Amino acid sequence: MAGAVSSRSCQKIRGAQIRELLDSKQSVLFDCDGVIWNGEKAVAGATDVVRLLKKRGKNVFFVTNNCTRPREKYVQKFSRLGFADVAQEDIFSSAYCSALYLRDVVKVRGKVFAIGGDGVHSELRDACVSFVEGDADDSGMSIVDCPLEPDVKAVLVGYDDRLTFLKLAKACCYLQNAECHFLATDPDPWHPLRQGRVTPGSGSLTAALETATGRKATVIGKPSRFMFECIASQFGVDPARSLMVGDRLETDILFGANCGMETLLTLTGVSTLQEAQGYVDSDAPDKKDLVPDYVVDSIADLLPLLEEDE
Numbered sequence: 222m223a224g225a226v227s228s229r230s231c232q233k234i235r236g237a238q239i240r241e242l243l244d245s246k247q248s249v250l251f252d253c254d255g256v257i258w259n260g261e262k263a264v265a266g267a268t269d270v271v272r273l274l275k276k277r278g279k280n281v282f283f284v285t286n287n288c289t290r291p292r293e294k295y296v297q298k299f300s301r302l303g304f305a306d307v308a309q310e311d312i313f314s315s316a317y318c319s320a321l322y323l324r325d326v327v328k329v330r331g332k333v334f335a336i337g338g339d340g341v342h343s344e345l346r347d348a349c350v351s352f353v354e355g356d357a358d359d360s361g362m363s364i365v366d367c368p369l370e371p372d373v374k375a376v377l378v379g380y381d382d383r384l385t386f387l388k389l390a391k392a393c394c395y396l397q398n399a400e401c402h403f404l405a406t407d408p409d410p411w412h413p414l415r416q417g418r419v420t421p422g423s424g425s426l427t428a429a430l431e432t433a434t435g436r437k438a439t440v441i442g443k444p445s446r447f448m449f450e451c452i453a454s455q456f457g458v459d460p461a462r463s464l465m466v467g468d469r470l471e472t473d474i475l476f477g478a479n480c481g482m483e484t485l486l487t488l489t490g491v492s493t494l495q496e497a498q499g500y501v502d503s504d505a506p507d508k509k510d511l512v513p514d515y516v517v518d519s520i521a522d523l524l525p526l527l528e529e530d531e
């Protein structure tokens with residue numbers, strides 16, 4: 222892969238270069254937040270880009286580290302924002318893939334202690350993975366006197382805006398058992414909110430537990446390969462004929478590189494062209510996988526090429 226790595230060029234592309242790139246791909250994988258939409262607003266042109274890619278016979282998949290919603294809620298969001306015909310099967314969220322990992326890879330026998338919200342709980346339930354909600358009703362108790370489940374065989378950490386000290390403390394207790402698996406939905410450190418506000422992400426919550434336990438969580442979401450393996454096993458996609466489109470270098474672009482896909486950075490989200498250029502100029506070999514192959518200002522830049530044959 223060394224040759225492929227050194228050829229990543231962070232090249233701003235337009236016109237015929239975009240046409241050539243799209244013609245060479247059968248599947249396009251999109252991150253959602255910062256790529257397809259920002260909050261409750263679709264990125265301008267994104268609905269037409271998705272529609273026209275599908276019309277051209279491309280497979281379109283959505284791979285998101287955002288574990289806050291179950292996939293059926295994503296279907297509703299796509300529909301609400303004007304995306305036609307996005308099916309649940311096209312959506313690979315870190316919550317869904319974590320549930321698959323626990324069921325099919327870990328084959329967990331016992332319960333999962335789940336830190337997270339509705340997305341994590343619903344996907345575990347749909348996958349028939351038995352779990353204990355981090356929010357069990359033990360208000361007023363401390364880690365010294367609260368009940369602990371005897372049969373917890375895995376701890377899963379996802380974004381949880383109702384995280385409490387007691388949940389973290391319980392997870393620490395479960396993880397004292399070296400045979401208790403330790404998983405994180407995704408490594409995202411933080412997320413942008415409206416009006417310049419930010420929120421800590423799953424990666425920050427996981428880091429607290431890693432520090433407390435001296436253990437390292439297995440990450441399911443991007444940049445880990447597992448989400449791609451889920452897509453490949455269900456749809457048989459070829460990484461060489463797939464394009465990963467994302468806004469975050471450390472997750473989306475590294476995921477594409479880890480899975481053998483070409484990558485396209487869009488500048489409507491978290492990462493900047495300057496940050497990407499910083500990785501191009503870095504002397505550290507492991508930073509080269511964070512360099513996107515191509516860059517566009519927005520996925521709307523794909524639109525003129527897709528509209529050519531309309």
Ligand SMILES: [Mg+2]
Nearest residue numbers: 252254255468
């Ligand atoms: Mg994103």
